[in-house]
Amino acid sequence: MNGAHDMGGQRDMGPLEYEKNEPVFHAPWEARVYALTRAMRAWGKWNLDADRHALERLPPADYLRMSYYERWFHRLARQVVEYGLVSKEEFDSGMANPGSTKVTPSMTLATVPDWLSRGIPSSEDPNVRPRFTVHQRVRARHINPSGHTRLPRYARGKAGVIVRDHGVYLFPDSNAHFQGETRQHVYSVRFAATELWGDDASPRDSVHLDLWDDYLERA
Amino acid sequence: MVERARVPSDLTLRVKSLESLLVEKGLVDPVVLDALIDTMEHKVGPRNGARVVARAWMDPVYKQRLLENAPAAIAELGYTSGQGEHTLVVENTARVHNLVVCTLCSCYPWPVLGLPPVWYKSAPYRSRAVIDPRGILREFGTQLPDDVEVRVWDSTAELRYLVLPERPAGTELMNEEQLASLITRDAMVGVAKVTLPTSRGNP
Numbered sequence: 161m162n163g164a165h166d167m168g169g170q171r172d173m174g175p176l177e178y179e180k181n182e183p184v185f186h187a188p189w190e191a192r193v194y195a196l197t198r199a200m201r202a203w204g205k206w207n208l209d210a211d212r213h214a215l216e217r218l219p220p221a222d223y224l225r226m227s228y229y230e231r232w233f234h235r236l237a238r239q240v241v242e243y244g245l246v247s248k249e250e251f252d253s254g255m256a257n258p259g260s261t262k263v264t265p266s267m268t269l270a271t272v273p274d275w276l277s278r279g280i281p282s283s284e285d286p287n288v289r290p291r292f293t294v295h296q297r298v299r300a301r302h303i304n305p306s307g308h309t310r311l312p313r314y315a316r317g318k319a320g321v322i323v324r325d326h327g328v329y330l331f332p333d334s335n336a337h338f339q340g341e342t343r344q345h346v347y348s349v350r351f352a353a354t355e356l357w358g359d360d361a362s363p364r365d366s367v368h369l370d371l372w373d374d375y376l377e378r379a
Numbered sequence: 380m381v382e383r384a385r386v387p388s389d390l391t392l393r394v395k396s397l398e399s400l401l402v403e404k405g406l407v408d409p410v411v412l413d414a415l416i417d418t419m420e421h422k423v424g425p426r427n428g429a430r431v432v433a434r435a436w437m438d439p440v441y442k443q444r445l446l447e448n449a450p451a452a453i454a455e456l457g458y459t460s461g462q463g464e465h466t467l468v469v470e471n472t473a474r475v476h477n478l479v480v481c482t483l484c485s486c487y488p489w490p491v492l493g494l495p496p497v498w499y500k501s502a503p504y505r506s507r508a509v510i511d512p513r514g515i516l517r518e519f520g521t522q523l524p525d526d527v528e529v530r531v532w533d534s535t536a537e538l539r540y541l542v543l544p545e546r547p548a549g550t551e552l553m554n555e556e557q558l559a560s561l562i563t564r565d566a567m568v569g570v571a572k573v574t575l576p577t578s579r580g581n582p
Contacts, residue, residue: 165483165484166482166483167482167502167505167506168480168482168483168505168506168508168509168510168533169506169509169510170502170506170507170510171506171507171510171511173501173502173503173505173506173507174502174503175503175518176498176501176503176504176515176518176519177497177498177501177503178498178519179496179497179498182496182497184419184420184424184493184494185416185419185420186497187391188391189390189391189394189395191416191419191420192394192395192398192412192416193394194415194416194419194494195411195412195413195415195416196394196397196398196401196407196412198415199407199408199411199412199415200401200406200407203406212483212484215484224502228485228497228500230390233390233393233394233397236397237393237397240397240401240406245404245406246400246401246404246406250400250404251397251400254396254397254399254400255400255403256400256403256404260404262403262404262405263404263405263406264405265405265406265407265408265411266406267407267408267411268408268411269408269410269411269414272411272414272415272418276415276418277459279465280465280537283465283537310483310535310536311535312482312483312533312535314482314509314510326465326536326538329536329537346536346537346538348538353529356509356510357510361510362513362525362529364525364526364527364528364529365512365513365528365529365530365531366528366529366530366531367509367530367531367532367533368530368531368532368533369533369535370533370534370535370536370537370538371535371536372536
């Protein structure tokens with residue numbers, strides 16, 4: 161989706177704001193939103209790609225105005241209603257509907273370490289064949305999908321070289337929309353800065369992106 | 380911080396309301412929330428990454444393992460939590476400087492660096508790191524000569540990047556613990572170099 165989140169290459173976003181000795185969370189509500197988000201993921205109603213896409217679906221003006229955990233709050237508020245864990249009336253009132261059943265939390269104190277160490281699946285699968293090889297010259301496809309994608313606009317249509325095959329990972333464009341768990345090879349692709357940004361860029365510099373098979377074509 | 384000043388004042392109440400509803404329905408346990416927060420505030424963070432880097436500076440064999448199989452080498456020091464199992468370590472040298480960004484969201488190597496700082500997740504950094512990495516470095520007080528190659532790593536998939544900074548001159552007699560105390564989060568993201576305390580500048 162060509163959203164506000166896909167901001168690589170813009171120059172007008174203002175100065176960096178650096179905070180010395182920055183705390184992990186700036187307010188108790190930020191910590192609670194972080195923890196609620198982690199704990200609610202344990203219900204398995206949405207996957208990591210859907211989670212990312214839910215942030216991208218915030219209206220662009222809101223996305224840019226909101227702080228990081230404010231975005232997370234609005235995402236979680238939407239998810240718990242959309243996925244039917246909480247009714248709209250319950251969310252608005254902040255109280256459970258009379259007669260609604262009480263469940264048992266999916267994440268317990270005993271399972272926290274397990275949830276925290278749980279990562280993404282193995283990237284090794286000999287049954288999934290790579291379409292490209294290391295040192296091969298490729299071009300990022302010129303696509304503009306209406307749904308989730310991890311191919312940023314600034315690389316589309318640009319040519320680069322594969323420097324590493326990372327193994328196989330779930331294809332986010334379909335997984336984010338629950339359209340099947342397709343696994344594809346992901347490659348580190350080196351793009352010359354001059355290819356991405358033109359002749360004003362430093363001729364030595366480069367940007368590496370990690371790109372799925374379906375994002376690439378032969379150059 | 381301008382960004383936080385814009386946060387609506389009722390957010391504290393709205394988050395409390397959502398939490399109490401989710402607790403009432405049995406969807407979350409508040410004790411679990413406390414444990415998750417405690418982990419991110421006290422158990423993970425850039426001190427973990429600094430220990431990994433210091434070990435790599437002291438032990439060339441460990442460094443080789445770290446560059447070839449970072450998850451296994453990092454796990455040797457006891458850091459294994461999620462978002463890091465597909466970590467790659469990229470090495471800064473006199474000729475190459477690496478810089479890490481996530482232009483699309485906020486991907487970051489949690490087990491070794493903890494949660495990312497606000498600037499890393501902010502629009503100014505995410506937008507400019509790929510098009511003007513040398514400008515970003517200058518803002519952090521790092522001026523790179525033209526003949527140094529800058530490699531930016533945009534974390535667009537499930538790989539997470541940790542920069543192995545250059546060991547500064549004058550640290551030959553330091554032990555691992557002393558070295559670790561010099562190594563900053565910013566140096567492991569690649570926006571700064573590791574410097575000795577006497578010459579360390581503030582960004």
